[in-house]
Amino acid sequence: MRAPDGxxxxxxxxxxxxxxxxxxxxxxxxxxxxxxDIQKGEIRAIIGPNGAGKTSMLNCINGFYHPTEGSIxxxxxxxxxxxxxxxxxxxxxxxxxxxxxFKGMTTLDNLMAGRSLKMSRGFVWQAxxxxxxxxxxxxxxxxxxxxxxxxxxQAIRRTPVGKLPYxxxxxxxxxxxxxxxxxxxxxxxxxxxxxxxxxxDMCRFILDVNQQFGTxxxxxxxxMGVVMDLSDRVVVLEYGRKIADxxxxxxxxxxxxxxxxxxxxxA
Amino acid sequence: xxxxxxxxxxxxxxxxxxxxxLVQTVWEGLVAGxxxxxxxxGFVLIFTASGVFNFALGIMxxxxxxxxxxxxxxxxxxxxxxxxxxxxxxxxxxxIERAVLRPLVNQPDIILFMATxxxxxxxxxxxxxIFGGSPKQMITDQLGLPRGxxxxxxxxxxxxxxxxxxxxxxxxxxxxxxxxxxxxKTRIGRALRAVADSHKAALSVGISLNQIWIVVWFTAxxxxxxxxxxxxxxxxxxxxxxxxxLKALPVLILGGFTSVPGAIVGGLIIxxxxxxxxxxxxxxVGGGIESWLAYFIALGFLLVRPEGxxxxxxxxxx
Numbered sequence: 001m002r003a004p005d006g007x008x009x010x011x012x013x014x015x016x017x018x019x020x021x022x023x024x025x026x027x028x029x030x031x032x033x034x035x036x037d038i039q040k041g042e043i044r045a046i047i048g049p050n051g052a053g054k055t056s057m058l059n060c061i062n063g064f065y066h067p068t069e070g071s072i073x074x075x076x077x078x079x080x081x082x083x084x085x086x087x088x089x090x091x092x093x094x095x096x097x098x099x100x101x102f103k104g105m106t107t108l109d110n111l112m113a114g115r116s117l118k119m120s121r122g123f124v125w126q127a128x129x130x131x132x133x134x135x136x137x138x139x140x141x142x143x144x145x146x147x148x149x150x151x152x153x154q155a156i157r158r159t160p161v162g163k164l165p166y167x168x169x170x171x172x173x174x175x176x177x178x179x180x181x182x183x184x185x186x187x188x189x190x191x192x193x194x195x196x197x198x199x200x201d202m203c204r205f206i207l208d209v210n211q212q213f214g215t216x217x218x219x220x221x222x223x224m225g226v227v228m229d230l231s232d233r234v235v236v237l238e239y240g241r242k243i244a245d246x247x248x249x250x251x252x253x254x255x256x257x258x259x260x261x262x263x264x265x266x267a
Numbered sequence: 268x269x270x271x272x273x274x275x276x277x278x279x280x281x282x283x284x285x286x287x288x289l290v291q292t293v294w295e296g297l298v299a300g301x302x303x304x305x306x307x308x309g310f311v312l313i314f315t316a317s318g319v320f321n322f323a324l325g326i327m328x329x330x331x332x333x334x335x336x337x338x339x340x341x342x343x344x345x346x347x348x349x350x351x352x353x354x355x356x357x358x359x360x361x362x363i364e365r366a367v368l369r370p371l372v373n374q375p376d377i378i379l380f381m382a383t384x385x386x387x388x389x390x391x392x393x394x395x396x397i398f399g400g401s402p403k404q405m406i407t408d409q410l411g412l413p414r415g416x417x418x419x420x421x422x423x424x425x426x427x428x429x430x431x432x433x434x435x436x437x438x439x440x441x442x443x444x445x446x447x448x449x450x451x452k453t454r455i456g457r458a459l460r461a462v463a464d465s466h467k468a469a470l471s472v473g474i475s476l477n478q479i480w481i482v483v484w485f486t487a488x489x490x491x492x493x494x495x496x497x498x499x500x501x502x503x504x505x506x507x508x509x510x511x512x513l514k515a516l517p518v519l520i521l522g523g524f525t526s527v528p529g530a531i532v533g534g535l536i537i538x539x540x541x542x543x544x545x546x547x548x549x550x551x552v553g554g555g556i557e558s559w560l561a562y563f564i565a566l567g568f569l570l571v572r573p574e575g576x577x578x579x580x581x582x583x584x585x
Contacts, residue, residue: 089473
């Protein structure tokens with residue numbers, strides 16, 4: 001894996017921190033004064049009821065949205081306005097709640113597109129498939145093949161992804177994010193709409209990515225069982241505010257969290 | 268019966284009787300067809316990358332040709348003028364990205380389509396203001412393009428090939444081939460197809476939309492320039508050249524809006540079909556069918572294959 005730019009961050013250090021992030025769309029406040037951090041090498045879950053602002057938070061982290069107030073610090077650099085391409089270049093990859101793949105392209109091409117930032121040879125060389133460009137293509141193809149093996153999607157290498165069942169599409173999307181060799185991987189409901197078997201596979205992949213590659217993972221998930229099993233720490237949002245932050249066990253005992261999920265008892 | 272004979276039998280009898288004339292007609296259709304393919308690729312390029320049917324491509328052809336001729340009239344040497352025109356097309360691409368596409372990002376496609384209308388009229392006005400409205404001669408000789416014709420005795424007759432047509436066919440074929448390569452084999456081509464499929468996903472893997480748009484519009488500008496030179500050399504450089512954009516429409520219907528091979532094959536079918544139709548079937552209705560035959564062929568195709576020859580067949584779950 002590529003050496004990270006900037007200061008050396010070891011396991012356990014804060015790699016990404018949101019500080020007092022607020023986000024508004026006109027009159028609607030999606031996030032209000034949210035602060036939390038993500039440590040290198042951990043699996044960090046973001047949970048909360050529907051409309052709590054979880055996806056908005058991910059969108060702020062990878063630059064789709066810019067916080068109206070507050071800032072995001074990534075690898076020691078504070079960036080109030082980061083564009084998605086800058087986030088990607090810095091090592092943030094993500095998947096989407098409703099898969100966003102390049103549907104007309106094959107699995108292989110989708111994963112290769114994930115490496116576009118890493119390919120540098122001029123396009124004249126690439127068009128001619130000659131010399132250094134050819135070597136580069138081969139080298140990246142090799143990296144992509146490793147990911148294909150890792151995710152066990154060899155059989156669908158040349159299938160246009162639009163034709164794949166939903167569970168596999170989600171897996172290809174994870175593969176495309178992995179192809180970027182990210183330092184931080186944002187997963188927006190990686191198990192939504194999956195059956196039990198697919199969920200178990202996905203859990204295994206997430207844990208393997210985290211352990212084998214040391215990739216830091218932030219994930220949004222609704223399946224509480226999954227969240228409690230996978231994550232090292234959990235941040236809980238409700239109506240755009242942070243209501244709890246801690247280990248799964250701590251969060252599970254938190255009264256506000258219980259209230260948010262089960263409804264408040266009106267005395 | 269007589270009419271059926273004239274439609275379905277007589278033209279083929281004529282073709283058989285004078286094969287040299289047939290070759291001549293097909294050749295002329297081929298030259299026009301390659302140029303149609305080229306301009307259609309200009310459309311496909313922009314359509315796949317930004318989902319916009321770029322109505323302004325026709326005027327870009329005129330604008331590029333006018334800039335080239337206008338600069339030479341001012342005394343700039345031909346090849347320098349060519350390089351400067353390429354520069355102008357680049358500036359135009361950047362300007363379009365900044366002033367038109369960026370402010371309209373995430374708007375419905377129809378809005379962007381209308382914006383290309385606006386762009387068309389803006390370029391017409393700008394072109395007339397700078398270069399005047401009168402037709403100009405393409406600087407064929409200065410660019411080293413050949414003149415005259417070669418006569419080849421063939422099939423008991425004579426086939427006459429205009430040298431400029433040969434040059435046009437060769438250059439346009441080269442341009443078409445390199446565009447196809449660019450699309451299918453390069454990282455930028457892959458990024459381009461990625462952008463076409465999903466903006467959101469493309470952004471998340473670090474593809475910059477703004478950069479892609481500039482590349483795409485600049486490439487379309489180059490396509491326009493090449494088309495303008497070749498088409499202009501065969502007739503003259505005037506605002507009437509704009510009509511070539513409308514000729515690309517049936518090509519796109521035939522080939523599919525998103526398909527590179529479709530644009531190539533479609534262009535050839537339309538070009539050759541047009542010339543054959545005019546020559547062999549035209550006299551039945553008193554001639555002049557060349558101007559609408561292309562649309563007629565395209566209409567027939569729409570009835571059978573709405574997605575075009577090679578277009579993506581969209582299947583949606585409802």
